[in-house]
Amino acid sequence: MRVARYLALSMAAVLFLIPFYLVLRNGLATEQEITAPTWTFWPSEIRWENFAELFSNPAVPMVRSMVNSLVVAVLQTFGQLLLCGLAGYGLARIPYRYANVVLYLVIATLMIPAAVTFVPTFVVVSTLGWVSDLRGLVIPGLFSGFTTFLFRQYFLNFPRELEEAARIDGLGHWGTYWRVVVPNSKGFFAALGVIAFVTSWNQFLWPLVIAQDQDSWTVQVALSTFLTSQSIDVVQLFLAAAVSITPLVVVFVALQRFLVRGVTETGIKD
Amino acid sequence: MRHGRAFWLFVGPFAIGLLVFVYVPIAWSLLLSFFDARNTVTPTEFVGLRNYVDMLTDAPFLRSLGTFSVFAAFIVPLTFVLALALALLVNQISFMKAFFRSVFFLPTACSYVVASLVWKLSIFNGVRFGLANTVLGWFGAEPIAWTVSTSPPWYWLVLVTLRLWLQLGFYMILFIAGLQRIPQHLYEAAWIDGASRGWQTLRYITLPQLRTTSVAVLLLLLIAAYQAFDEFYNVLGTDRGYPPFARPPLIYLYYTALGSGGQDFGHGSAGAVILTLLIAGVTLLQGRVITR
Amino acid sequence: MISRRRLLSLAGASALLAACGSNTGRGGNGQALKQWYHAYGEPGVQQAVERYAKSYTKTQVDVQWNPGDYDSKLATSLLSDGGPDVFESTPQISSVRAGQLVPLDDVFGDAKSDFSESILATHTVDGKIYGVPQAVDMQMLFYRKSFFDQAGVRPPSTVDELIDASRRLTKGGVKGLFAGNDGGGGVLGGPALWSAGLDYVRDHQVGFDDPVAAQAIGKLRELYTSDSLLLGAVKDWAEPDAFTQGLVAMQWTGLWTVPAIQKALGDDFGVLPFPKLTGNGKPSVPVGAFGAMVNAKSKRINEAKEFVRWLWIERTDHQEDFNLSYGFHIPPRKSIAGKASKLTSGAAADAVKFVQDNAKASNPPDWTSVMRTAFNDAVSRVVRDGAPADAEIKGAAQKARDELKRLYG
Numbered sequence: 001m002r003v004a005r006y007l008a009l010s011m012a013a014v015l016f017l018i019p020f021y022l023v024l025r026n027g028l029a030t031e032q033e034i035t036a037p038t039w040t041f042w043p044s045e046i047r048w049e050n051f052a053e054l055f056s057n058p059a060v061p062m063v064r065s066m067v068n069s070l071v072v073a074v075l076q077t078f079g080q081l082l083l084c085g086l087a088g089y090g091l092a093r094i095p096y097r098y099a100n101v102v103l104y105l106v107i108a109t110l111m112i113p114a115a116v117t118f119v120p121t122f123v124v125v126s127t128l129g130w131v132s133d134l135r136g137l138v139i140p141g142l143f144s145g146f147t148t149f150l151f152r153q154y155f156l157n158f159p160r161e162l163e164e165a166a167r168i169d170g171l172g173h174w175g176t177y178w179r180v181v182v183p184n185s186k187g188f189f190a191a192l193g194v195i196a197f198v199t200s201w202n203q204f205l206w207p208l209v210i211a212q213d214q215d216s217w218t219v220q221v222a223l224s225t226f227l228t229s230q231s232i233d234v235v236q237l238f239l240a241a242a243v244s245i246t247p248l249v250v251v252f253v254a255l256q257r258f259l260v261r262g263v264t265e266t267g268i269k270d
Numbered sequence: 271m272r273h274g275r276a277f278w279l280f281v282g283p284f285a286i287g288l289l290v291f292v293y294v295p296i297a298w299s300l301l302l303s304f305f306d307a308r309n310t311v312t313p314t315e316f317v318g319l320r321n322y323v324d325m326l327t328d329a330p331f332l333r334s335l336g337t338f339s340v341f342a343a344f345i346v347p348l349t350f351v352l353a354l355a356l357a358l359l360v361n362q363i364s365f366m367k368a369f370f371r372s373v374f375f376l377p378t379a380c381s382y383v384v385a386s387l388v389w390k391l392s393i394f395n396g397v398r399f400g401l402a403n404t405v406l407g408w409f410g411a412e413p414i415a416w417t418v419s420t421s422p423p424w425y426w427l428v429l430v431t432l433r434l435w436l437q438l439g440f441y442m443i444l445f446i447a448g449l450q451r452i453p454q455h456l457y458e459a460a461w462i463d464g465a466s467r468g469w470q471t472l473r474y475i476t477l478p479q480l481r482t483t484s485v486a487v488l489l490l491l492l493i494a495a496y497q498a499f500d501e502f503y504n505v506l507g508t509d510r511g512y513p514p515f516a517r518p519p520l521i522y523l524y525y526t527a528l529g530s531g532g533q534d535f536g537h538g539s540a541g542a543v544i545l546t547l548l549i550a551g552v553t554l555l556q557g558r559v560i561t562r
Numbered sequence: 563m564i565s566r567r568r569l570l571s572l573a574g575a576s577a578l579l580a581a582c583g584s585n586t587g588r589g590g591n592g593q594a595l596k597q598w599y600h601a602y603g604e605p606g607v608q609q610a611v612e613r614y615a616k617s618y619t620k621t622q623v624d625v626q627w628n629p630g631d632y633d634s635k636l637a638t639s640l641l642s643d644g645g646p647d648v649f650e651s652t653p654q655i656s657s658v659r660a661g662q663l664v665p666l667d668d669v670f671g672d673a674k675s676d677f678s679e680s681i682l683a684t685h686t687v688d689g690k691i692y693g694v695p696q697a698v699d700m701q702m703l704f705y706r707k708s709f710f711d712q713a714g715v716r717p718p719s720t721v722d723e724l725i726d727a728s729r730r731l732t733k734g735g736v737k738g739l740f741a742g743n744d745g746g747g748g749v750l751g752g753p754a755l756w757s758a759g760l761d762y763v764r765d766h767q768v769g770f771d772d773p774v775a776a777q778a779i780g781k782l783r784e785l786y787t788s789d790s791l792l793l794g795a796v797k798d799w800a801e802p803d804a805f806t807q808g809l810v811a812m813q814w815t816g817l818w819t820v821p822a823i824q825k826a827l828g829d830d831f832g833v834l835p836f837p838k839l840t841g842n843g844k845p846s847v848p849v850g851a852f853g854a855m856v857n858a859k860s861k862r863i864n865e866a867k868e869f870v871r872w873l874w875i876e877r878t879d880h881q882e883d884f885n886l887s888y889g890f891h892i893p894p895r896k897s898i899a900g901k902a903s904k905l906t907s908g909a910a911a912d913a914v915k916f917v918q919d920n921a922k923a924s925n926p927p928d929w930t931s932v933m934r935t936a937f938n939d940a941v942s943r944v945v946r947d948g949a950p951a952d953a954e955i956k957g958a959a960q961k962a963r964d965e966l967k968r969l970y971g
Contacts, residue, residue, distance in 0.1 A: 120298035
């Protein structure tokens with residue numbers, strides 16, 4: 001039984017890792033090698049020059065776009081945790097006549113595909129003058145109904161005793177939130193933070209349209225230049241893909257324990 | 271009164287943003303759906319329900335809604351069962367647990383663009399040096415044009431495996447979290463009562479205890495299935511547009527509203543409203559059936 | 563460049579970024595004209611158009627290079643106030659009717675007669691010209707002479723000969739023809755109509771509402787089921803790789819691939835238009851030209867027009883450089899095309915001749931996205947799914963008729 005379990009898991013793991021293997025193999029080989037009729041499992045000679053060529057390609061500013069993505073993802077992550085965390089707490093814990101109305105409005109946004117409201121959103125943002133601007137890339141993505149909903153569910157289950165102790169010490173809602181609730185919820189904040197970071201890093205359609213100036217491209221937009229240019233260089237394309245996922249893979253492997261613990265604490269159970 | 275002020279202190283900043291960046295665009299789209307809005311988002315010609323009538327009688331749009339209802343009926347249970355299976359397997363082992371969990375979760379780090387690239391250009395390309403065709407070649411089979419062939423429709427294999435690879439890990443984590451919340455004493459009590467360790471505990475303890483997680487997972491999967499866009503667009507789309515097979519509703523609406531040679535926001539928005547209502551309807555129905 | 567400066571300071575990685583350089587070299591403040599291009603694949607084009615813009619002294623011009631889905635991005639931006647002042651595209655009747663474009667007839671002056679009439683026609687809507695053609699692109703059939711000789715096959719002059727040639731040239735690892743990863747339905751739909759003497763739209767009427775159209779599209783199905791097409795190549799029809807790697811004996815692709823093919827195959831290739839179907843039909847090549855246009859929402863329409871006039875009409879040297887120094891295009895001005903030595907021999911000379919004799923507009927202004935989607939869907943279903951051609955074509959024609967009625971009454 002145990003052997004069967006490990007066998008099944010190992011087979012699944014191999015299947016899951018194949019795409020990563022392909023990205024690396026294709027990114028480090030020569031084009032002749034990966035288009036050869038017989039399969040080569042690993043490039044006979046790893047072409048490290050591919051990195052130099054990728055990073056010096058003037059048409060695709062890899063370094064700058066990675067930095068842009070990083071800045072956008074960090075700001076969006078912290079912005080979401082701040083705004084959605086506060087809102088989620090308010091919705092969960094502060095009794096107010098219209099709280100339910102606000103809650104339904106938040107949940108309703110989950111059903112409506114963003115692609116649908118895409119053009120009006122662009123017009124709103126461009127009216128504010130935020131095209132090709134960091135504000136346009138970051139701010140519209142801060143108001144995630146999904147994150148707020150998850151925060152609310154989580155705070156509903158937050159131990160009331162802790163909050164009541166804070167209340168006795170004379171803290172109001174604001175003080176309780178910052179001094180007691182947040183410090184006791186680090187794991188959950190970390191879990192939602194990782195999810196927000198990944199979502200932000202991987203978003204494509206919005207940055208494509210809003211980040212018009214080449215200096216404001218994110219890494220996904222840079223990747224798409226490869227995909228759509230009339231003369232795609234397959235090797236560079238895969239190498240760029242490998243480079244673009246590296247930061248996330250590192251973050252994941254480092255934080256995944258945190259993530260599971262954080263999700264365990266979510267309110268998804270209610 | 272004091273509560274009101276505190277509430278808005280917490281919720282206000284988020285609510286203002288939600289209003290400006292989410293609800294204004296939603297209201298705007300809704301408005302557009304009642305106008306003849308070609309190449310403009312400030313239309314003047316009110317047409318009542320005509321756009322809705324047009325979309326509800328538009329064969330490609332209806333076909334697309336039909337196809338993706340079938341797709342949802344297929345991919346939702348499949349993803350659900352496989353994610354649960356992975357979660358159960360990973361949760362039961364102790365050696366190398368973190369390793370397996372990481373491996374299955376890792377694809378979540380990849381964007382749809384990256385995954386589509388690997389699937390389209392490296393695994394399922396139609397020439398001999400594609401991975402799938404290489405493997406077929408070892409068994410002496412002819413190469414298959416995976417993303418082109420419509421009989422049999424191999425492109426579904428491409429799209430479904432891609433989606434599973436990208437999504438399974440995330441839902442597996444949700445299930446693992448759910449499993450870890452199940453109190454151990456329930457299992458112990460069941461074993462004392464003579465339940466077998468395999469099927470019976472799964473059937474009578476694990477699954478009922480996972481019910482709330484399951485409802486959330488099903489909801490998310492269902493919305494994701496109807497809102498499919500990215501991998502379809504990147505795998506099957508070409509510079510000549512998108513083929514009339516496996517065309518997600520959102521892609522059809524995307525080309526209606528933003529296609530080259532005519533942007534029709536009236537019909538695009540009306541279609542979006544119809545899609546949203548369909549998603550809401552199916553979600554409610556699913557909720558009914560499960561919590562029955 | 564506000565965004566860049568902001569990103570710099572926030573990233574705290576100025577040293578890293580400084581190494582990347584800037585693509586304009588000037589700090590913009592909203593005073594510059596914004597000019598948009600889609601992302602050309604050939605190396606050097608981006609630098610060239612930036613150089614042109616920089617050498618314009620009357621107004622500052624910032625060039626923006628747009629990778630990805632250019633059409634959607636442009637369409638979205640033209641709706642807002644933040645769009646470009648000058649951009650390249652092909653005019654569409656819907657944009658003109660919605661008042662998004664500025665007529666440019668007065669920009670041409672005496673030079674109008676120097677532009678190829680058929681190209682100007684594709685930039686004319688309701689009698690006014692909306693784009694100054696920058697570069698002419700065309701597609702044609704490339705074939706390997708040596709493969710044909712070995713198989714004893716003559717270059718096809720009818721559609722049936724093309725199908726027969728494709729079959730006979732398929733052997734071993736070599737396929738007869740590559741016409742796109744969708745099996746040819748995307749790029750050959752138009753040529754199939756033209757091969758039967760039909761068209762997309764003709765004098766404000768549907769041009770393919772004819773039983774012969776079903777027959778012509780049926781030929782594409784025959785080709786698709788002949789087992790002689792290459793399908794699912796890594797790079798699509800727009801790139802020459804399948805042809806230069808010897809995976810196929812023929813490929814449908816564009817003029818822009820000529821330099822790469824010459825480099826790989828030397829003289830061992832020839833070019834043909836898409837052949838005629840029968841006696842009534844004609845061989846054809848799809849032709850299109852991006853033109854420079856002015857956004858009606860621009861706050862500086864006159865300066866934008868003046869810049870377009872300077873760049874694409876006054877500075878004939880720029881047009882020459884743009885067309886001939888990087889990829890391979892035909893200059894839309896006859897005087898420049900006539901003296902281009904690159905275009906006087908070999909495949910390029912053939913291409914010029916095809917454009918003169920057999921040109922068909924690949925993207926006419928009144929071929930709207932509704933009609934295109936309906937037609938492409940129909941072709942795709944016939945070719946790849948074996949749907950009955952006459953019913954599918956009839957359905958598409960009906961959609962097109964409704965749309966044309968809406969446009970022209």
